[in-house]
Amino acid sequence: MRLGGRLAAAIEVLEDMERRHRPSADALKDWGLSHRFAGAGDRAAIGNIVYDALRRRRSAGWLLGDAAPRAWAFGGLILETGRTAAGINASLDGDRFAPSPLTEAEMAAIAARDLADAPEVVRADVPDWCVPLLETAFGEDWVEEARALAARPPLDMRANTLLATRDKVIGELAGAAPAAIAPDGIRIPPIEGDGRHPNVQVEPAFQKGWFEIQDEGSQIAARLTGAAPGMQVLDLCAGAGGKTLALAAMMDNRGQIFAHDSEKARLAPIFDRLKRAECRNVQVIANSTGLADLEGRMDLVLIDAPCTGSGTWRRRPDAKWRLTERQLDVRIAEQRSILDNAARYVKPGGSIAYVTCSVFPSENQDQVTAFLDRHPGFEAADHAALWAGMFPKHADKTRTGEHGVVLTPLRSGTDGFFFASMRRA
Numbered sequence: 001m002r003l004g005g006r007l008a009a010a011i012e013v014l015e016d017m018e019r020r021h022r023p024s025a026d027a028l029k030d031w032g033l034s035h036r037f038a039g040a041g042d043r044a045a046i047g048n049i050v051y052d053a054l055r056r057r058r059s060a061g062w063l064l065g066d067a068a069p070r071a072w073a074f075g076g077l078i079l080e081t082g083r084t085a086a087g088i089n090a091s092l093d094g095d096r097f098a099p100s101p102l103t104e105a106e107m108a109a110i111a112a113r114d115l116a117d118a119p120e121v122v123r124a125d126v127p128d129w130c131v132p133l134l135e136t137a138f139g140e141d142w143v144e145e146a147r148a149l150a151a152r153p154p155l156d157m158r159a160n161t162l163l164a165t166r167d168k169v170i171g172e173l174a175g176a177a178p179a180a181i182a183p184d185g186i187r188i189p190p191i192e193g194d195g196r197h198p199n200v201q202v203e204p205a206f207q208k209g210w211f212e213i214q215d216e217g218s219q220i221a222a223r224l225t226g227a228a229p230g231m232q233v234l235d236l237c238a239g240a241g242g243k244t245l246a247l248a249a250m251m252d253n254r255g256q257i258f259a260h261d262s263e264k265a266r267l268a269p270i271f272d273r274l275k276r277a278e279c280r281n282v283q284v285i286a287n288s289t290g291l292a293d294l295e296g297r298m299d300l301v302l303i304d305a306p307c308t309g310s311g312t313w314r315r316r317p318d319a320k321w322r323l324t325e326r327q328l329d330v331r332i333a334e335q336r337s338i339l340d341n342a343a344r345y346v347k348p349g350g351s352i353a354y355v356t357c358s359v360f361p362s363e364n365q366d367q368v369t370a371f372l373d374r375h376p377g378f379e380a381a382d383h384a385a386l387w388a389g390m391f392p393k394h395a396d397k398t399r400t401g402e403h404g405v406v407l408t409p410l411r412s413g414t415d416g417f418f419f420a421s422m423r424r425a
């Protein structure tokens with residue numbers, strides 16, 4: 001397929017998402033199933049156009065003076081691939097599968113507009129209702145922080161130290177290098193132009209369990225828990241087990257991790273993952289009745305909480321536009337209830353590690369403050385000391401406050417994450 005066909009396909013996918021209010025992954029998958037002639041390269045290129053359009057939806061629409069999928073796709077191409085409007089039209093010329101080219105009015109709008117003059121919310125590429133939340137989180141840096149959340153993400157992996165070293169894994173993966181902060185982190189930088197990331201899951205090293213795909217922010221959050229060999233750990237929201245596996249490696253397979261999730265189906269992938277990574281100190285507890293024996297016994301309870309995922313907008317840009325204030329409220333209520341539930345499993349001297357992949361204070365610091373008010377037997381860790389002790393060379397890479405550590409694409413080059421530790425006296 002040439003650019004025109006790919007662009008037309010991307011617009012079709014974006015229109016389908018809008019019409020049927022569905023996630024990009026579903027719309028892209030359906031497009032692939034009904035267009036089997038398209039090869040892997042075409043699908044990746046179409047995916048790139050769709051994801052760039054969603055990340056930069058607002059600025060792309062502003063550039064063309066139109067808020068419709070076609071404008072997002074053309075605008076995204078201009079903003080993210082360095083193509084010019086004239087260059088795109090030249091590529092579409094004579095391509096019968098291409099969408100109609102940019103009109104004279106659109107060309108004039110693009111030529112006359114400089115994104116630097118756009119309103120802040122346009123440059124930030126976020127919905128209006130998120131602005132006060134981002135302002136509270138980041139103060140005067142909120143636009144820059146939001147812009148970094150609208151950039152293309154890297155591909156991050158974690159070397160599984162139960163089976164390999166980071167250097168050994170890097171030796172197997174073209175384009176990979178050590179991540180900046182996480183000691184076992186490996187990074188392939190964000191794609192450029194029309195490129196695509198390699199499918200690392202087909203690598204023999206992946207099949208042998210030498211590494212997992214995991215954002216560096218998630219790896220850092222796991223590190224900050226301080227999980228160590230011999231501990232009794234409850235991973236209360238274990239899901240597919242990304243953090244469970246990281247904890248098992250930190251514990252060198254010694255001690256015990258109990259992995260639970262209220263949705264049994266979400267735990268399904270964990271069994272194969274544990275096997276491949278040779279994690280031998282994990283018990284999966286699918287039913288909450290199985291947790292009763294753990295009350296008052298845990299050194300560490302990890303809450304990798306259900307959240308809005310606002311820190312992962314680089315990877316899931318459709319979520320940015322689908323998220324509602326009502327969903328945020330639902331998540332906040334769930335987080336509060338999970339925190340209260342977690343307290344019962346912590347032994348004296350043990351702690352709760354509370355993690356979200358959101359940057360909204362109402363899901364993060366505010367939850368910690370409210371939890372500490374409700375549970376006077378717990379006290380917040382000294383997060384500045386925790387960060388400085390664990391990552392002394394990276395003092396400037398986080399927004400660490402009294403009630404937690406905040407990681408962001410702008411500061412730490414990771415997805416947005418929040419981490420807080422609360423110790424039972």
Ligand SMILES: C[S@@+](CC[C@H](N)C(=O)[O-])C[C@H]1O[C@@H](n2cnc3c(N)ncnc32)[C@H](O)[C@@H]1O
Binds near residue numbers: 242
């Ligand atoms: C952020 S995801 C977990 C991701 C996982 N820890 C990982 O690293 O791959 C949050 C999980 O919390 C689970 N969850 C939601 N409410 C819960 C509750 N009340 N108790 C336990 N788990 C819950 C969800 O089913 C979801 O799998």
